[in-house]
Amino acid sequence: MDPSRKRAIRLVAALTAALLLASALVYTSFSAGRDELTAGQLLTRARPGQSYILAGTVLTGSVRHVGDALMFRVRDPKLRVSVPVRYTGIVPDPFRAGRGVLVTVHEPSTGTQFVGEQDSLTTKCPSKYQATSASY
Amino acid sequence: MAPVGRTLLVLGLVVAVYGAGASLYGGRSGREEWVVSGRRAVYALALVMTVAWVILEAAFLRSDFSFNVVAAHSSTTTPTFYKLAAPWSSQEGSLLLWVWLLSLWSSLILFLTRKRVREIAPYATAVLMGFAVFFGSLAAFFANPFATTASPPPEGAGLDPLLLHPSMMIHPPMLYSGYTLMAVPFAFAVGALITGRLTSEWISVSRRFALAAWLFLGIGVVLGARWSYTELGWGGYWAWDPVENAALMPWLASTAFIHSIMIQEKRGMLKVWNVSLVLASGTLAILGTFLVRSGVLDSIHAFGASTLGVPFVLLLATMIIGGIGLVLWRRERLRSEAHLESLLSREAVFLLQNLVLVAMVFVIFWITFFPLISEALTGTKVSVGPPAFRPFIVPLALVLVALSGIGPLIAWRRVTAANLRRNFAFPVVGAVAICLVLLVTGQGTGRPFALVMFTFGAFVLLAVGQEFWRGTGARMAMSREAPPLALVQLIRRNRRRYGGYIVHAGVAVLLIGVAASSSFQHSRDAVLRPGQSTRVDGYTVRYVRPIATATAQKLSFGAVLDVSKGGKHVTTLRTSRGFYPSQDPSLGPIGRFFDGEADSNVGLQAGATRDIWTVVNPDLSPLRGLINRGNALFGAALPKAMTRAASLPPAQAQASLAPLWQLRDQAISGIATRFITHPWPVSFLLIVDPLVSWIWIGAIIVAIGGLLALWPIPRLARRRRAVTLPVPGAAPAPAPAASAPSPVTAARELV
Numbered sequence: 001m002d003p004s005r006k007r008a009i010r011l012v013a014a015l016t017a018a019l020l021l022a023s024a025l026v027y028t029s030f031s032a033g034r035d036e037l038t039a040g041q042l043l044t045r046a047r048p049g050q051s052y053i054l055a056g057t058v059l060t061g062s063v064r065h066v067g068d069a070l071m072f073r074v075r076d077p078k079l080r081v082s083v084p085v086r087y088t089g090i091v092p093d094p095f096r097a098g099r100g101v102l103v104t105v106h107e108p109s110t111g112t113q114f115v116g117e118q119d120s121l122t123t124k125c126p127s128k129y130q131a132t133s134a135s136y
Numbered sequence: 137m138a139p140v141g142r143t144l145l146v147l148g149l150v151v152a153v154y155g156a157g158a159s160l161y162g163g164r165s166g167r168e169e170w171v172v173s174g175r176r177a178v179y180a181l182a183l184v185m186t187v188a189w190v191i192l193e194a195a196f197l198r199s200d201f202s203f204n205v206v207a208a209h210s211s212t213t214t215p216t217f218y219k220l221a222a223p224w225s226s227q228e229g230s231l232l233l234w235v236w237l238l239s240l241w242s243s244l245i246l247f248l249t250r251k252r253v254r255e256i257a258p259y260a261t262a263v264l265m266g267f268a269v270f271f272g273s274l275a276a277f278f279a280n281p282f283a284t285t286a287s288p289p290p291e292g293a294g295l296d297p298l299l300l301h302p303s304m305m306i307h308p309p310m311l312y313s314g315y316t317l318m319a320v321p322f323a324f325a326v327g328a329l330i331t332g333r334l335t336s337e338w339i340s341v342s343r344r345f346a347l348a349a350w351l352f353l354g355i356g357v358v359l360g361a362r363w364s365y366t367e368l369g370w371g372g373y374w375a376w377d378p379v380e381n382a383a384l385m386p387w388l389a390s391t392a393f394i395h396s397i398m399i400q401e402k403r404g405m406l407k408v409w410n411v412s413l414v415l416a417s418g419t420l421a422i423l424g425t426f427l428v429r430s431g432v433l434d435s436i437h438a439f440g441a442s443t444l445g446v447p448f449v450l451l452l453a454t455m456i457i458g459g460i461g462l463v464l465w466r467r468e469r470l471r472s473e474a475h476l477e478s479l480l481s482r483e484a485v486f487l488l489q490n491l492v493l494v495a496m497v498f499v500i501f502w503i504t505f506f507p508l509i510s511e512a513l514t515g516t517k518v519s520v521g522p523p524a525f526r527p528f529i530v531p532l533a534l535v536l537v538a539l540s541g542i543g544p545l546i547a548w549r550r551v552t553a554a555n556l557r558r559n560f561a562f563p564v565v566g567a568v569a570i571c572l573v574l575l576v577t578g579q580g581t582g583r584p585f586a587l588v589m590f591t592f593g594a595f596v597l598l599a600v601g602q603e604f605w606r607g608t609g610a611r612m613a614m615s616r617e618a619p620p621l622a623l624v625q626l627i628r629r630n631r632r633r634y635g636g637y638i639v640h641a642g643v644a645v646l647l648i649g650v651a652a653s654s655s656f657q658h659s660r661d662a663v664l665r666p667g668q669s670t671r672v673d674g675y676t677v678r679y680v681r682p683i684a685t686a687t688a689q690k691l692s693f694g695a696v697l698d699v700s701k702g703g704k705h706v707t708t709l710r711t712s713r714g715f716y717p718s719q720d721p722s723l724g725p726i727g728r729f730f731d732g733e734a735d736s737n738v739g740l741q742a743g744a745t746r747d748i749w750t751v752v753n754p755d756l757s758p759l760r761g762l763i764n765r766g767n768a769l770f771g772a773a774l775p776k777a778m779t780r781a782a783s784l785p786p787a788q789a790q791a792s793l794a795p796l797w798q799l800r801d802q803a804i805s806g807i808a809t810r811f812i813t814h815p816w817p818v819s820f821l822l823i824v825d826p827l828v829s830w831i832w833i834g835a836i837i838v839a840i841g842g843l844l845a846l847w848p849i850p851r852l853a854r855r856r857r858a859v860t861l862p863v864p865g866a867a868p869a870p871a872p873a874a875s876a877p878s879p880v881t882a883a884r885e886l887v
Contacts, residue, residue, distance in 0.1 A: 003475065007475065007476075010476075010479075014491065018495075021495055021498075021499075021528070022498075024528070025498075025499060025502050025503075025528065026502075028520070028524055028527065028528075029502065029503065029506045029510070029518070029520050029524065030510075030518070032520055032523070032524055033506065033510065033518035033519060033520045033524075034518065034519055034520075034521075035516050035517070035518055035519075036507060036516075036517035036518065036519045037516075037517075041516075053519050055517075061722075065755060065756075065757040068663070068755075068819065089661070090368065090369065090753070090821060091369070091753060092368060092369020092370075093297075093298060093367065093368050093369050093713075093733075093734045093735055093736050094298060094369065094733075094734075095369070095734075096731075096733070096734075102519075121369075122369065122371070123369060
């Protein structure tokens with residue numbers, strides 16, 4: 001076979017493979033992804049049974065333990081609203097009031113408290129934040 | 137010393153601007169004295185930044201709280217070891233570290249190449265100084281590590297407890313070394329593109345730095361993984377977190393580059409590809425720093441809201457647009473000198489391996505940035521999380537491992553049936569046999585990807601072992617050396633090649649560990665009272681007794697666990713959770729000791745076949761009543777005592793408060809002791825993870841191989857290689873006959 005034709009075939013094969021990979025990636029991202037919402041967005045968009053990733057900061061004074069469950073409120077970084085969360089599972093060491101968290105939640109069919117999926121709570125590492133003024 | 141530090145930062149900035157300008161002028165005008173002056177400016181910058189760094193370290197060691205950064209990230213009780221590491225826990229210190237390391241590496245490469253690549257070096261110097269200007273400006277004007285306060289606090293906030301880990305001393309500097317070293321090949325690639333000198337000369341001078349960047353970044357990534365493995369809430373050794381991915385992407389791109397440059401060196405092929413990979417690796421290194429600094433993506437490791445995002449975006453845009461523009465401008469000079477002759481050749485395997493690595497980078501990039509992409513497209517952030525990586529990364533990793541075994545065995549240019557039989561028979565048969573043994577013994581049942589990874593890993597190890605065996609045998613035949621000496625001499629005389637083979641073996645071992653630990657992990661959440669037990673993967677874990685300690689630094693609550701299997705004692709584990717005193721007065725005078733920063737101490741028994749990992753989550757709510765009573769009692773007594781003390785001279789004031797502090801400490805100790813005297817159920821996370829140790833062993837093997845490949849070859853061997861290397865610009869040598877080599881030829885090639 002003509003070498004230039006051979007090279008063209010290889011290029012087409014490589015581009016086809018790349019296109020297939022990219023298509024699969026885009027499809028997976030959109031189909032398997034979950035909406036990451038702030039507290040304000042969650043309050044307006046949440047539907048019972050559907051799960052969302054709630055992002056925000058833990059409201060000061062809202063953290064308490066009830067049996068195995070950890071209760072806290074997640075505050076919207078821009079709006080003055082917060083949502084209550086009841087969570088069970090691993091609590092990361094850096095978790096505390098005022099810290100940025102991500103937790104997968106769903107709205108129960110009854111009650112107003114969002115339920116956090118077990119072991120879905122992650123806390124941003126506080127040490128890596130831009131240091132605010134130290135309190136003494 | 138802070139004013140000296142601030143002056144040095146500005147001086148460094150001036151020197152960097154001068155160095156860039158002098159080098160550019162020298163390069164364009166051909167005036168050597170300006171080029172030399174530009175190079176000396178780099179040495180001067182290294183000196184200035186070294187002094188600045190020493191001043192910052194000294195401020196941390198002296199606990200000089202007039203430095204804002206020291207007050208925010210250290211304290212008098214911070215151990216000296218961690219005071220040394222504290223500068224890079226801050227944004228300000230990290231930026232200074234970036235410029236300092238960059239100036240050191242830049243000085244080293246420019247000193248080593250002062251008599252080589254004379255046309256390219258001035259432009260490379262200008263690019264390196266451009267980076268120094270960027271990061272120096274950020275340190276000088278946006279996050280100054282030498283900023284001070286007029287009224288220093290008596291005590292600092294201290295280093296975050298999570299960072300009180302030995303890895304803090306090595307992990308960040310390794311990553312930063314990797315990132316800054318990536319700038320060196322990037323700068324030389326830009327220099328080569330600007331001057332149009334696109335032979336493999338620029339590669340040969342910067343190759344060692346690319347390899348060093350790859351090695352440092354790899355060590356940094358593995359140290360981070362090891363650290364994460366022992367922290368609760370960091371997702372185990374790998375969580376596909378944006379910051380972890382940010383370090384992995386340039387490492388993968390540079391892995392592709394250090395393989396594909398061999399094709400350019402040997403065959404003059406893939407010039408566009410190589411220069412693009414180097415530019416991409418450099419850009420991804422800056423992207424990594426950007427992800428850590430900007431807080432643009434939600435990460436458990438990322439900086440929060442920072443103002444540095446915009447400057448980084450501008451720098452990245454300049455690098456990407458400039459890089460693409462230069463490659464397009466020089467596309468004619470980047471044409472390959474040869475073409476791929478066969479898909480069954482080492483060049484084709486290297487190219488396929490490169491494509492797989494780049495595909496991995498693309499997948500990681502896409503999924504990492506997908507929340508931003510989706511927000512831009514739909515207005516809503518969509519997260520896909522770790523499960524989205526696996527369907528793509530696992531098959532790509534399997535192909536990569538297979539190729540890392542095929543690469544060392546297959547011939548350049550075109551393979552023959554004889555080559556296939558001679559080189560592949562033993563590793564293929566061995567790997568298939570191991571696969572069958574695993575199937576028969578039921579080890580790979582239900583986990584097809586793990587089984588394939590074990591098989592491919594075995595293939596790589598057998599292939600590498602065969603290469604060492606044959607090389608040593610050939611050397612023994614030629615020089616009549618004893619086997620150990622022949623092996624040492626074999627490696628010593630061709631460090632790049634055999635170092636590379638060791639890296640391949642290490643990666644195979646590492647990925648076998650990853651496949652086993654991620655596929656066959658057993659975990660259990662259990663709530664236990666003292667004396668109760670639970671089972672996980674055949675192990676019986678009994679909660680023996682609670683433990684609690686109260687020191688000036690922290691309160692610690694934990695448990696002693698007994699692990700047994702089949703009635704036989706296996707190990708005793710201790711796990712605890714420490715609480716560091718909070719400075720928040722709203723928590724109360726007693727409560728602030730129980731509600732401060734927490735740090736889990738993992739109970740770990742690591743072994744060759746499995747790790748037993750446990751962590752306790754002590755629920756302190758039964759102590760809440762006592763803590764509240766203590767808050768009320770001491771909350772009432774403290775203001776009166778403080779008012780009385782305020783009217784006394786300092787020494788007497790301290791003496792008058794001492795009994796109250798003593799009472800408070802007794803109360804805290806008494807409350808903490810109830811965890812032991814009145815134990816209640818506490819929850820544990822128990823994990824049995826097979827072959828995790830092999831991840832760390834594999835990483836050590838990779839590091840050893842990388843160091844061997846990086847180490848300069850002996851003078852004699854270098855001279856011998858120089859004689860055999862083709863003259864640049866000469867016509868390529870005719871292809872050797874693709875038949876089975878004679879024993880002497882094979883021996884020569886091997887040794």
